[in-house]
Amino acid sequence: MTSKRLLEQPRAGDSTREPVTGKAMHEGAFRNFGKEISPNGHYFTSTREMHYIHKKFACGREEDEQSSGGVLKYGCTAHHLILSGIRLQDQTHPEALSPVREPGHLLPSPVTPHPHASSIIPVPHDRRPSGHADKEVMAATVLTTLSTSPLVLNPSSSASDLASKGWKESLSASYSSSTSGNWSWDASDQSVPSTPSPPLSNDAGKSFLLSSQSDDNNEDTESTHFLFEDPIPRKRKNSMKVMFKCLWKNCEKVLSTSSGIQRHIRTVHLGRNGDSDYSDGEEDFYYSEIEVNMDTLSEGLSNLTPTSPTTSGPAPVFPVLTGDVSRSEPARMIHTPLSQSAPSALCHIRTDHAYQGPMTQIRTVSIGEKRQPVNHTTVSKAHTNNTSASKATTGTRKPRGEAKKCRKVYGMEKRDLWCTACRWKKACQRFTD
DNA sequence: TATGCCGGGCG
DNA sequence: CGCCCGGCATA
Numbered sequence: 001m002t003s004k005r006l007l008e009q010p011r012a013g014d015s016t017r018e019p020v021t022g023k024a025m026h027e028g029a030f031r032n033f034g035k036e037i038s039p040n041g042h043y044f045t046s047t048r049e050m051h052y053i054h055k056k057f058a059c060g061r062e063e064d065e066q067s068s069g070g071v072l073k074y075g076c077t078a079h080h081l082i083l084s085g086i087r088l089q090d091q092t093h094p095e096a097l098s099p100v101r102e103p104g105h106l107l108p109s110p111v112t113p114h115p116h117a118s119s120i121i122p123v124p125h126d127r128r129p130s131g132h133a134d135k136e137v138m139a140a141t142v143l144t145t146l147s148t149s150p151l152v153l154n155p156s157s158s159a160s161d162l163a164s165k166g167w168k169e170s171l172s173a174s175y176s177s178s179t180s181g182n183w184s185w186d187a188s189d190q191s192v193p194s195t196p197s198p199p200l201s202n203d204a205g206k207s208f209l210l211s212s213q214s215d216d217n218n219e220d221t222e223s224t225h226f227l228f229e230d231p232i233p234r235k236r237k238n239s240m241k242v243m244f245k246c247l248w249k250n251c252e253k254v255l256s257t258s259s260g261i262q263r264h265i266r267t268v269h270l271g272r273n274g275d276s277d278y279s280d281g282e283e284d285f286y287y288s289e290i291e292v293n294m295d296t297l298s299e300g301l302s303n304l305t306p307t308s309p310t311t312s313g314p315a316p317v318f319p320v321l322t323g324d325v326s327r328s329e330p331a332r333m334i335h336t337p338l339s340q341s342a343p344s345a346l347c348h349i350r351t352d353h354a355y356q357g358p359m360t361q362i363r364t365v366s367i368g369e370k371r372q373p374v375n376h377t378t379v380s381k382a383h384t385n386n387t388s389a390s391k392a393t394t395g396t397r398k399p400r401g402e403a404k405k406c407r408k409v410y411g412m413e414k415r416d417l418w419c420t421a422c423r424w425k426k427a428c429q430r431f432t433d
Numbered sequence: 434t435a436t437g438c439c440g441g442g443c444g
Numbered sequence: 445c446g447c448c449c450g451g452c453a454t455a
Binding site for chain 2: 400401405407408421422424425426427428
Binding site: 420423 | 446447448449450455
């Protein structure tokens with residue numbers, strides 16, 4: 001450490017310990033580079049004269065670059081993030097998203113730990129043949145949708161789509177909160193998308209997230225809350241999870257999959273042989289699905305983790321069971337801005353035991369973004385939420401830009417060519433990223 | 434370790 | 445407000 005100064009001031013000349021008369025001096029002032037050794041051995045040097053000299057041309061340059069500097073952001077962070085969010089959810093149709101993507105768009109690595117293809121689980125696509133059941137599903141779906149969230153996605157498109165897709169709950173709440181019982185979940189269950197699903201339809205644990213795109217729409221939260229009197233404590237987990245809660249008395253077992261809960265009920269409460277896949281559907285009546293939605297997006301402060309939840313490296317690997325691969329009109333509905341949930345966490349609790357529509361959820365989280373919100377194309381949703389959400393990172397410092405900064409470009413030797421900000425150890429103004 | 438830059442001090 | 449630096453976070 002003692003050599004730090006020395007290193008940073010490569011031009012240390014001879015030793016005049018004159019304390020900075022520099023500002024007044026002119027070109028010839030080299031000799032004035034003071035270098036002195038402090039009692040503890042530190043070198044101190046002053047190079048102000050040089051700064052003065054070079055500043056002149058450095059400035060012109062600065063202006064040039066600055067003028068062009070502001071525009072380079074076209075990729076809308078939020079936009080992109082949404083997309084990546086989708087991908088996490090709807091991994092069935094990754095390509096469907098591409099049209100939306102902007103050409104020059106680069107994916108900030110932190111945000112997209114790429115939806116690794118490995119996580120895409122090919123689903124056999126075995127929809128139940130019974131069209132009849134499908135209708136019911138659809139009906140139920142629509143009803144649920146309408147009743148819980150008035151301004152959800154465009155019902156027309158969503159309903160049909162939803163009904164036709166079997167979705168599995170996705171995402172993770174890595175930290176679970178306890179409502180009142182014992183949260184536990186069955187590791188075996190959740191990692192097996194191809195679980196031999198019980199005959200009944202709900203095996204897929206379908207449910208869909210009602211988008212609460214209006215920030216102030218608490219209606220759905222309320223309405224859902226009164227179904228279940230225990231309000232699920234807000235968590236600051238950004239994701240949403242569907243859990244299945246056993247309704248047997250004194251049993252508050254919560255599992256993450258319907259099959260799990262069914263098996264639990266079967267074995268524990270009905271006393272049947274747990275191993276058999278046999279299910280007469282009776283179990284269905286003994287558990288309820290609870291949807292726990294925690295959305296980071298919410299408010300700046302809610303997002304404490306610097307890393308994007310979407311990406312969340314350590315993220316639990318939940319099987320995302322996407323339905324219909326063959327469907328041709330894929331993720332359109334997905335574009336609907338979703339779940340900019342109210343500041344607080346959202347909890348959807350459903351009492352229905354069986355049919356639910358697919359659940360979609362789009363989280364928009366932007367991290368690592370410019371400090372000036374540059375013009376976005378996605379005005380529609382960008383808005384307060386995104387910007388504020390992006391600000392969520394405020395707690396942490398601005399992620400280091402990838403552009404080379406003055407220091408890198410010019411090197412220490414030419415420190416005087418640096419932009420002032422760099423010289424002052426502030427955020428570089430010249431090479432913004 | 435080097436780099437970027439925030440937060441804060443000083444004049 | 446300009447200038448500078450300690451110290452932290454990150455690559």
